[in-house]
Amino acid sequence: MGKKISILIVDDEESVRDSLYSWFIEDGYHVECAENAKKALTIFESGQFDIVLADIKMPGMDGLEMFRRIKALNQASIVIIMTAFATVDTAVKALKDGAFDYITKPFDPDDLTHLIRNATKQISLTDENEILKQKVVSLECVEDLIGNSEAMKNVLREVESVAQTNSSVIITGESGTGKELVARAIHANSPRKFFPFVSVHCGALTESLLESELFGHEKGAFTGAMYNRKGRFEMADSGSIFLDEIATISNKMQVELLRVLETKTFIRVGGNKEISSDFRVICATNKDLRNMVDKGTFREDLFYRLNVVNIHIPPLRERMADIPLLVNYFISKYCTSMNKQPIAIDPSAMKRLQDFNFPGNIRELENMIERAIVVGDGKKISLRDLPLEKNIVPNAAESLDDFERAFILQILTKYSWNISRTAKALKVDRVTLYNKIRKYDLKQAD
Amino acid sequence: MNLQNITLISFGYFEKDFLEKTAEAVRLEFVCSANIREGHIDLSDFYDPGRRQYNGDKLLRQIDAMAFPDSVKVIGLFNIDLFIPILTFIYGQAFLGGRSGIASHYRLSNEPYGMVMDKKILLDRFRKEVIHELGHAFGLIHCYQPTCVMRSSTYVEDIDQKEQHLCLTCRTQLGV
Numbered sequence: 001m002g003k004k005i006s007i008l009i010v011d012d013e014e015s016v017r018d019s020l021y022s023w024f025i026e027d028g029y030h031v032e033c034a035e036n037a038k039k040a041l042t043i044f045e046s047g048q049f050d051i052v053l054a055d056i057k058m059p060g061m062d063g064l065e066m067f068r069r070i071k072a073l074n075q076a077s078i079v080i081i082m083t084a085f086a087t088v089d090t091a092v093k094a095l096k097d098g099a100f101d102y103i104t105k106p107f108d109p110d111d112l113t114h115l116i117r118n119a120t121k122q123i124s125l126t127d128e129n130e131i132l133k134q135k136v137v138s139l140e141c142v143e144d145l146i147g148n149s150e151a152m153k154n155v156l157r158e159v160e161s162v163a164q165t166n167s168s169v170i171i172t173g174e175s176g177t178g179k180e181l182v183a184r185a186i187h188a189n190s191p192r193k194f195f196p197f198v199s200v201h202c203g204a205l206t207e208s209l210l211e212s213e214l215f216g217h218e219k220g221a222f223t224g225a226m227y228n229r230k231g232r233f234e235m236a237d238s239g240s241i242f243l244d245e246i247a248t249i250s251n252k253m254q255v256e257l258l259r260v261l262e263t264k265t266f267i268r269v270g271g272n273k274e275i276s277s278d279f280r281v282i283c284a285t286n287k288d289l290r291n292m293v294d295k296g297t298f299r300e301d302l303f304y305r306l307n308v309v310n311i312h313i314p315p316l317r318e319r320m321a322d323i324p325l326l327v328n329y330f331i332s333k334y335c336t337s338m339n340k341q342p343i344a345i346d347p348s349a350m351k352r353l354q355d356f357n358f359p360g361n362i363r364e365l366e367n368m369i370e371r372a373i374v375v376g377d378g379k380k381i382s383l384r385d386l387p388l389e390k391n392i393v394p395n396a397a398e399s400l401d402d403f404e405r406a407f408i409l410q411i412l413t414k415y416s417w418n419i420s421r422t423a424k425a426l427k428v429d430r431v432t433l434y435n436k437i438r439k440y441d442l443k444q445a446d
Numbered sequence: 447m448n449l450q451n452i453t454l455i456s457f458g459y460f461e462k463d464f465l466e467k468t469a470e471a472v473r474l475e476f477v478c479s480a481n482i483r484e485g486h487i488d489l490s491d492f493y494d495p496g497r498r499q500y501n502g503d504k505l506l507r508q509i510d511a512m513a514f515p516d517s518v519k520v521i522g523l524f525n526i527d528l529f530i531p532i533l534t535f536i537y538g539q540a541f542l543g544g545r546s547g548i549a550s551h552y553r554l555s556n557e558p559y560g561m562v563m564d565k566k567i568l569l570d571r572f573r574k575e576v577i578h579e580l581g582h583a584f585g586l587i588h589c590y591q592p593t594c595v596m597r598s599s600t601y602v603e604d605i606d607q608k609e610q611h612l613c614l615t616c617r618t619q620l621g622v
Contacts, residue, residue: 015503019530025542027598028587106497108534110600 006030008049010040012058037066052079078119149319163189171284173313176363179284187240195239203245221270236279247287258302316358330369345381405440453517455485471573499529510546524550540582547579571605
């Protein structure tokens with residue numbers, strides 16, 4: 001048994017109160033008794049009981065009126081009506097008004113035990129449900145969507161407005177920009193948030209596997225189908241389904257997907273029964289679907305069905321202002337998960353990160369910070385903790401001079417400032433390299 | 447912990463061997479001495495003609511009022527159909543953490559359920575019921591261990607499922 005259940009017994013007969021008190025106290029419950037409704041309400045208000053066992057017929061306020069007042073005080077409390085045969089009709093009325101159950105005096109010990117067991121089960125399920133709801137909210141909240149840049153603020157605004165609707169959404173953006181996070185944020189802010197969010201990575205599955213994964217299959221539908229299995233569309237009933245890398249699905253699957261999206265019904269592989277499911281579709285791709293439609297590799301009708309709302313997530317290089325915020329967020333996230341004290345980042349390392357173009361986007365930055373925390377000295381993230389030797393390329397928005405400066409510096413660093421080797425790698429002579437070093441004021445300590 | 451002496455008072459006819467074996471089980475379980483006495487009360491005072499049963503609450507209070515200065519716990523043993531006002535029947539009851547308890551083998555026998563009398567089963571059930579009620583008198587509440595004698599039983603089949611002994615948790619709580 002988890003928490004100690006508290007029971008309030010309300011009956012004008014002392015022998016009934018005493019008997020029930022003894023019975024429940026032996027079961028380890030916290031029990032209190034009241035001889036009338038007025039006293040019971042006073043006790044209830046001060047103690048908030050989980051279960052109230054109330055007689056219907058009592059002098060003064062009757063059990064039904066007391067039941068209504070208890071429900072007004074605490075909707076979640078469970079009220080069980082005790083009644084004699086003559087008042088069963090009244091008890092049935094109480095049931096219709098929301099009483100948990102009624103029991104006719106005298107009770108069979110087993111009936112009473114089962115009734116209380118069911119009531120305690122209901123209490124623990126309600127508590128558990130509440131805890132899980134809170135966990136779901138905390139798990140799926142949008143805190144991972146970090147960004148103060150105008151580009152990111154636009155994305156968040158779009159997420160907020162589209163979440164409340166039932167429209168299909170296509171999320172576009174380069175790999176590693178956080179498309180699934182945006183999809184989760186849409187789901188977490190939608191009225192479907194307490195129902196499943198089912199994610200399918202279309203690119204990772206062959207056509208037949210994807211078909212079985214999405215629609216489910218019946219036992220014996222194919223070799224290895226030993227059991228009936230629910231498909232992802234079925235699992236996403238009342239929730240959202242996220243189809244990642246939608247551009248990779250075959251023509252046949254495109255046709256099937258279009259039919260499912262239009263009818264919200266499907267048949268399991270090897271089955272003959274039509275199954276309906278109420279789901280919302282959120283897709284993601286890093287390809288240009290419009291271009292694919294023009295080339296004839298993606299069905300136009302499916303494109304229009306999916307592309308009701310399009311949210312484009314900008315690559316990290318287009319929102320470099322968010323880098324310090326993201327870096328600090330990842331430092332805090334990984335220090336917490338690795339049980340380490342939060343550490344700072346050296347300004348020169350931060351500057352270098354802001355100069356990096358991140359072809360792998362946020363995923364690359366996140367991995368870089370995680371690695372730096374693992375390999376670093378635990379005090380500060382410095383330049384040497386960051387794997388930035390390769391691919392230092394300034395932002396596209398910056399000048400050719402900036403590009404040249406950063407590139408020469410990268411190669412110089414790679415060859416430990418060995419001028420001959422660097423010049424050879426850059427395919428220029430040593431004099432030219434010296435001139436460039438002078439021109440850009442490059443220093444070894446930089 | 448020395449649980450001292452427990453008195454078992456029989457009311458009505460009981461075979462001597464039946465009582466001895468019950469007392470022996472109590473001795474072993476609570477690591478104490480247990481003596482048997484014969485009691486005499488007018489049961490008609492506790493009879494409810496409307497229910498054709500005997501009021502367990504009143505009987506328990508009667509047992510509790512009896513003076514047994516040499517005993518730390520007292521349990522009345524009966525062969526009558528017991529009830530308490532709110533329940534259709536009980537096998538027995540005790541004051542939780544109190545001094546007294548009662549137990550009846552009326553509904554523990556196979557006969558009321560249309561089966562052949564089995565003395566061994568009856569003795570087995572009765573010993574469990576007596577130990578169970580004494581456990582309450584020693585302050586133990588119902589236990590969730592399936593085989594512990596302190597598990598709540600509302601059917602004789604439930605009693606058959608459990609053992610005659612306290613589980614480790616209950617024994618630890620009792621200090622035996």
